[in-house]
Amino acid sequence: MIEFQHVSFAYERGRSVIEDLSFSIADGEAVGLIGANGAGKSTVMKLLLGLVSGEGTILVDGVPVNRQNLSQIRRKLGFVLQNSDNQMFMPTVYEDMIFAPLNYGLSREATEARVDAVLEQLGLQELKHRHNHKISGGEKRMAAIATILAMEPEAVLMDEPTSALDPYNRRLVINTIRGLKQTKLITSHDLDMILDTCDRVILLSAGRIAADGPADQILRDRELLEAHRMELPFCLAGRRLE
Amino acid sequence: MNKMEKALRELSEMDELAAHASPVHGLCPTAKLLTAIAYILTVVSFNKYDLSGLSVMLLYPVLLFQVSGIPVRTCFYKLRIVLPLVMAVGLFNPIFDRAPMLTLGTVVVSGGVVSMLSLMLKGLLCLMVSFLLMATTPIDALCAALRRLHVPGMLVTLLLLTYRYVGVMTEELAVMTDAYHLRAPGQKGIHISAWGSFLGQLLLRSMDRAQELYSSMLLRGYHEHFHYVDFKPFTFSDGLYTVGCTAAFLLLRFVNVAQALGGLIVR
Ligand SMILES: Nc1ncnc2c1ncn2[C@@H]1O[C@H](COP(=O)(O)OP(=O)(O)OP(=O)(O)O)[C@@H](O)[C@H]1O
Ligand SMILES: [Mg+2]
Numbered sequence: 001m002i003e004f005q006h007v008s009f010a011y012e013r014g015r016s017v018i019e020d021l022s023f024s025i026a027d028g029e030a031v032g033l034i035g036a037n038g039a040g041k042s043t044v045m046k047l048l049l050g051l052v053s054g055e056g057t058i059l060v061d062g063v064p065v066n067r068q069n070l071s072q073i074r075r076k077l078g079f080v081l082q083n084s085d086n087q088m089f090m091p092t093v094y095e096d097m098i099f100a101p102l103n104y105g106l107s108r109e110a111t112e113a114r115v116d117a118v119l120e121q122l123g124l125q126e127l128k129h130r131h132n133h134k135i136s137g138g139e140k141r142m143a144a145i146a147t148i149l150a151m152e153p154e155a156v157l158m159d160e161p162t163s164a165l166d167p168y169n170r171r172l173v174i175n176t177i178r179g180l181k182q183t184k185l186i187t188s189h190d191l192d193m194i195l196d197t198c199d200r201v202i203l204l205s206a207g208r209i210a211a212d213g214p215a216d217q218i219l220r221d222r223e224l225l226e227a228h229r230m231e232l233p234f235c236l237a238g239r240r241l242e
Numbered sequence: 243m244n245k246m247e248k249a250l251r252e253l254s255e256m257d258e259l260a261a262h263a264s265p266v267h268g269l270c271p272t273a274k275l276l277t278a279i280a281y282i283l284t285v286v287s288f289n290k291y292d293l294s295g296l297s298v299m300l301l302y303p304v305l306l307f308q309v310s311g312i313p314v315r316t317c318f319y320k321l322r323i324v325l326p327l328v329m330a331v332g333l334f335n336p337i338f339d340r341a342p343m344l345t346l347g348t349v350v351v352s353g354g355v356v357s358m359l360s361l362m363l364k365g366l367l368c369l370m371v372s373f374l375l376m377a378t379t380p381i382d383a384l385c386a387a388l389r390r391l392h393v394p395g396m397l398v399t400l401l402l403l404t405y406r407y408v409g410v411m412t413e414e415l416a417v418m419t420d421a422y423h424l425r426a427p428g429q430k431g432i433h434i435s436a437w438g439s440f441l442g443q444l445l446l447r448s449m450d451r452a453q454e455l456y457s458s459m460l461l462r463g464y465h466e467h468f469h470y471v472d473f474k475p476f477t478f479s480d481g482l483y484t485v486g487c488t489a490a491f492l493l494l495r496f497v498n499v500a501q502a503l504g505g506l507i508v509r
Contacts, residue, residue, distance in 0.1 A: 051457050071465065079461050085413075086454035089406055091257045095382070103463030133254060133409070151462060 001027045001061055001155060001183050002048065009047060009054030009207075017043050018054060018207040030177075030184040032194035032215060035204035036229035041187040042082055044204070045157050048185075049079055060155075075104060078153030078182075082160050084144040088132045093124075093143045096132065100151040111150075118149045122176060137164045145173065155183035162190045191233040195219050203228060249412050252320065259312060259377040266310035266378045271387035273480035277487045278375045284491040285367045290357040291343065294500040297363065301494075302487070303370040312377050321369055328369060332361030381405050383474075410455065411448040418444060 003024040010016040017040050025031050033041050046052045050065045050073065058065040060073045081087040090096040094115065101111040119125050127135060127143055135143065141164055148156065161177070162170045170193070177184065177197045188194055194201060194215065201218045203211040205228045211218050218224065222232050231237070260267070266274075281302060288296045307314050318325070339354030376384070385398045418440065422432055432440055474480075493499075 049457075049461060051461075071463070074461050075463060077461070079458075081454065081458060083454070086451055087458045089455045089458065090382075091254075091380070099459075099464075100462035103465075131254060131257070133413075147462070 001025055001029075002185070003057075003059040004044075004047075005057040005059070007047060007054055007056035007058060009043060009052065011043075011052075016207060018047065021056070021207070021209065023202060023209060023212060025183060025185060028181065028183055029200060030198045031186070032198035032201045033185060033187040033204060034189070034191065034194060034201060034230065035187075035210075039204040039228075040207040041204055042159055043207075045079065045159055045185070045187065048157065049074060049077060076154040078148035078151045078156050080145055080148050080156070080158040080161055082163075084137070084140040087144045087147070088140060091131060093127045093130055093132060093135070093146070096143070096147045097150045100147065104151070114150050114152070118146050121149070121179075122146055122172065138166055138169050141165060142169060142173070145176070149176075149180075153182065155185065156180055158184070158186045158188075160188055160190075161186060162188060162193050189230075191219055191225075191230065192235050195233050195235065253409055253412070256320075256376055257380065259316070260380045260383075262311065262378075264310045264378070266306060266374075268474070269378075269483060270474045270476045270480040271379045271383040272390050272476050273484045274375055274379055275384065275387045275391070276484050278371050280484075280488040280491055281371050282368050284495050285364050287495065288360065288364070290360050291353060292498075293356050293360045293363070295494070295498045296360050296367075298494050298499050299367055299491070300363075302491070303367065303374060306371075306374045306378075310374065310378050312374065317370060317373050317377070321373060325366070325369060328365035329362045331365060332358035335361065406455075407448070407452055410451050411444070414447045414451065415444055418447075 004021050007018055007021045008016060009018040021044070033044060035041050043052070047054060048058060048060070048065065050067075050070045053066075060076060063069050063073060065073055088096050090099060097115045097118070098111050101114055102108075106114070115128075116125075119128055122142060122145065124142055124146055127139060127146075130139075132140065132143070141161070145158075145161065156177075158177070161173050165173060170190075174193055174196050177186065184198070186194065186198060198215050201211070201213065201215045202209060203218060203224070210228055211221075211224055219233050220236055225231060281299075285296070285299055288299075306312075307317070335358040336352060336354035339352060339357060341353045342350045343353040343356050344351050379387075381402060385402045388398045388401075389395060419432065422436070422440070423429065426433070
């Protein structure tokens with residue numbers, strides 16, 4: 001469904017952030033994108049969404065990501081931003097949730113139904129009419145996920161979905177992600193979460209792919225992870241808190 | 243809570259006032275907008291010496307305050323900055339226009355004083371009614387109403403986004419001032435040596451955030467036009483309200499009710 005072919009990108013001339021990146025993600029696959037801070041994970045997302053454009057070709061369902069196809073492509077992709085403050089721009093959670101469906105021409109009734117279904121799925125009914133600037137960081141993250149699910153995208157892209165969440169909400173997000181049938185691309189430093197939600201992992205290092213393979217193979221490879229400024233997931237490390 | 247957060251809170255309070263329920267809140271935004279425009283036009287069109295006619299126009303905002311349950315105090319508190327400016331407009335009239343107008347007992351009141359008072363009243367009335375419109379209508383609904391009146395989409399979206407981005411900028415400013423004061427304890431305000439970088443940072447940060455916000459809108463299918471949540475359709479009673487109010491304004495404008503009533507009593 002998603003295909004990167006020799007993609008390179010630099011924010012500033014001469015400092016390339018993504019270098020000759022190629023990979024593809026099949027329909028329904030759940031892929032974790034991991035790597036140290038500044039490895040280029042968020043940039044990969046931005047490239048895919050056409051928020052920035054570089055060299056090379058990016059295909060979504062065979063359609064190249066370019067100016068003409070943007071709206072067609074973006075409709076298929078739901079993106080949860082790394083910073084939820086920047087994602088929610090309407091006064092209330094509810095208004096934010098109906099924003100996308102209405103833009104895509106869904107009727108009021110259908111939108112309403114969708115919003116309620118998503119809120120119930122995430123157990124967030126209580127947040128519906130709350131003001132966006134008056135909810136906590138974690139609640140805002142949950143609400144941001146809800147706004148994206150209300151879009152019913154074909155693929156879900158999440159940038160650090162579990163940062164700032166308490167254990168209960170983190171588990172809730174993990175279960176929600178597992179329950180999604182869509183294609184998933186998730187970046188995170190929370191490798192336990194990646195292990196729980198993804199079948200496949202792409203390890204990014206300085207804008208290049210350092211490893212690409214089954215999640216429980218890569219996430220078990222202590223040497224590989226440590227070479228790229230990461231550690232084994234807690235559940236695999238066999239460490240115990242004394 | 244620092245000053246910025248207070249400002250931000252005030253802004254959001256308007257949203258909250260607008261989310262209350264009352265017969266006024268329940269009206270269609272288009273009806274409220276049209277009525278407010280009719281009111282302001284009527285008020286502005288009064289002769290500058292017609293203080294008694296004008297004073298009757300006070301009836302409408304007073305009624306609105308009553309029915310909507312918005313405290314008058316809140317209104318004056320929010321308008322505390324603009325109100326004096328608007329009121330200052332006629333301040334020089336008494337100096338230029340000294341022709342005697344009327345006598346109250348032994349005091350001779352000049353035309354300038356009367357026109358000053360009526361200008362002040364006009365300013366006050368228009369501000370109050372605009373405030374009441376804002377306080378009983380969510381900004382989105384108001385924008386939807388503007389769209390329905392065929393105001394160009396670009397302008398309306400601009401209005402809406404300005405309203406949102408002001409919030410974003412104040413938020414950034416709040417975070418930055420907090421961060422500053424945490425590392426500069428006991429300092430009042432921000433030292434002048436930091437102003438340059440502070441402003442520069444503020445601009446960059448708000449631009450970054452605005453950019454991200456905008457992408458987030460684009461990613462969710464936004465193109466040129468907002469799909470406003472049309473809270474309420476324009477019903478028969480909304481029409482009745484608009485026409486009724488406008489007719490009442492015109493009546494008050496062309497028939498001096500205060501004088502007529504006074505005449506009844508005197509005769
Ligand atoms: N707007 C920008 N302008 C210039 N350089 C940028 C910009 N955004 C990111 N970069 C640089 O690009 C590189 C990759 O950034 P990116 O945000 O993709 O990293 P990331 O893998 O998502 O990191 P993190 O784990 O911290 O979120 C970083 O070195 C960063 O400094
Ligand atoms: Mg990132």
